[in-house]
Amino acid sequence: MNNMNSVNELIERYIYQVTKHLTTNRSDIEKELKSLITDMIEERTMGKEASQKDVEAVLLELGNPAELADGYRDTKRHLIGSELFPHYLTVLKIVLFSYLLGMIIFTIIDSMTSSDITYFELIGSFIGNIISGGFMAFGWVTIIFAILEWKGVKLDMTSEWTIETLPPVPLNEAVIKKSEPISSLVFSILFGVLLLFSPQLLGIYININGDFSIIPIFNLAELARLMPLLLIGIGVSIFKYSYWLMAGRYSIRLASISVVCNIINLLLLSIIFSNNSIWYKDFASKVNTILESNDIPIDAIWNSFTKYLLAVIAIVYIIDSITITYKSIKYSKIAH
Amino acid sequence: MSHSIIKSGGDSMSDINEIVSGLILELRRGTIVLSVLSQLSSPMYGYSLVQQLSENGVPIEANTLYPLLRRLEKQGLLKSEWETTGSKPRKYYITTDLGNEAYNRLKSHWYSIVKNMHDLMEGEDHKDE
Numbered sequence: 174m175n176n177m178n179s180v181n182e183l184i185e186r187y188i189y190q191v192t193k194h195l196t197t198n199r200s201d202i203e204k205e206l207k208s209l210i211t212d213m214i215e216e217r218t219m220g221k222e223a224s225q226k227d228v229e230a231v232l233l234e235l236g237n238p239a240e241l242a243d244g245y246r247d248t249k250r251h252l253i254g255s256e257l258f259p260h261y262l263t264v265l266k267i268v269l270f271s272y273l274l275g276m277i278i279f280t281i282i283d284s285m286t287s288s289d290i291t292y293f294e295l296i297g298s299f300i301g302n303i304i305s306g307g308f309m310a311f312g313w314v315t316i317i318f319a320i321l322e323w324k325g326v327k328l329d330m331t332s333e334w335t336i337e338t339l340p341p342v343p344l345n346e347a348v349i350k351k352s353e354p355i356s357s358l359v360f361s362i363l364f365g366v367l368l369l370f371s372p373q374l375l376g377i378y379i380n381i382n383g384d385f386s387i388i389p390i391f392n393l394a395e396l397a398r399l400m401p402l403l404l405i406g407i408g409v410s411i412f413k414y415s416y417w418l419m420a421g422r423y424s425i426r427l428a429s430i431s432v433v434c435n436i437i438n439l440l441l442l443s444i445i446f447s448n449n450s451i452w453y454k455d456f457a458s459k460v461n462t463i464l465e466s467n468d469i470p471i472d473a474i475w476n477s478f479t480k481y482l483l484a485v486i487a488i489v490y491i492i493d494s495i496t497i498t499y500k501s502i503k504y505s506k507i508a509h
Numbered sequence: 510m511s512h513s514i515i516k517s518g519g520d521s522m523s524d525i526n527e528i529v530s531g532l533i534l535e536l537r538r539g540t541i542v543l544s545v546l547s548q549l550s551s552p553m554y555g556y557s558l559v560q561q562l563s564e565n566g567v568p569i570e571a572n573t574l575y576p577l578l579r580r581l582e583k584q585g586l587l588k589s590e591w592e593t594t595g596s597k598p599r600k601y602y603i604t605t606d607l608g609n610e611a612y613n614r615l616k617s618h619w620y621s622i623v624k625n626m627h628d629l630m631e632g633e634d635h636k637d638e
Binding site: 198201202204205206208209211212213216234235236240241244245247 | 555570573580591599
């Protein structure tokens with residue numbers, strides 16, 4: 174009786190190990206496996222009572238429960254498939270490199286602006302930031318790509334190719350040099366990291382007798398309030414330049430995506446710069462104090478600055494959109 | 510700098526054995542579904558199928574067959590029913606109409622593969638089919 178119990182327990186343990194991570198038909202599979210295992214044992218013992226050894230032999234024949242479970246599973250068991258993996262690696266490298274670069278820059282600025290920090294502390298916080306932020310960046314890139322994989326998004330130009338859609342070898346002018354999107358990506362990520370972690374460093378750096386001090390440009394409370402919009406904008410830029418990087422050539426589709434991204438960012442920026450509250454309110458007076466001069470009407474310039482800035486940004490985006498559209502139409506015409 | 514290293518092919522006996530057994534496995538993998546469908550015009554439970562295939566010289570491991578039966582059922586080629594009147598409950602599988610149709614088509618493909626491969630390997634005249 175005791176033997177029967179231990180035999181049954183062994184079978185239960187095996188079956189549990191197979192089915193514990195299965196999500197569908199679990200009880201049915203359990204039942205069927207139980208029937209299979211008892212059949213196999215019966216054949217082995219020719220109807221006699223099974224010993225522990227018989228059960229072990231049968232279970233060994235059935236093999237690793239994890240492999241058996243794999244057979245029953247029909248869903249994907251990878252986070253990022255082979256199609257997305259090269260893109261994943263590219264983006265990961267760019268993001269980690271940008272983050273490292275950003276941290277080096279901030280640490281240097283930090284060491285210049287704060288005098289009461291020792292090199293030891295500086296290096297310590299640098300390493301700490303590299304590790305924690307590095308993992309965070311790694312995590313986010315991985316999560317985004319896992320979602321893309323889960324949704325079945327294809328990053329390649331055409332999902333189903335035909336002879337007609339096989340792109341011609343691009344003319345030299347139609348190729349987008351990798352350096353352009355990569356540098357834009359690095360800049361976007363750097364700016365994003367800066368905004369998120371050290372927005373107080375965005376300012377004018379003044380060197381008085383070897384001591385650096387910063388006059389902040391932004392109103393930090395207001396900046397924190399607008400942070401979601403800023404991050405969406407940076408996300409849109411990252412998406413746009415990632416697409417450039419992967420497409421690698423001008424095309425109508427690239428132009429459309431770029432123009433849409435530009436419009437979104439322009440809208441976001443017009444909300445962000447809709448009034449002067451985004452700026453540090455004592456900026457003009459502090460600059461005046463430091464310059465010790467009332468010749469330059471900094472107050473007046475500052476007050477209308479927002480309007481001009483927005484106009485300049487709009488012009489830049491419009492020129493950018495027109496250029497991309499022009500190039501894309503030109504090169505895709507030549508291609509056909 | 511040019512890469513001038515030429516890898517020498519696996520020339521030891523264990524290498525060739527390993528390669529060939531891998532290739533045999535690959536060759537047999539494609540025939541598993543056909544062998545399963547061929548036996549299930551009348552209902553059978555998994556282990557009786559394992560035994561029957563093994564007796565016919567086409568052994569399939571239970572841990573391959575059981576998940577496969579479920580996959581084929583999901584595709585609609587097989588249907589199943591629990592039989593609880595016997596000494597213990599068993600799940601019987603049988604081909605559906607769809608499964609029969611698939612089996613017949615696969616079978617005729619199989620015969621033409623066999624014929625063509627035979628002609629190919631014995632160097633007879635090729636016939637376009």
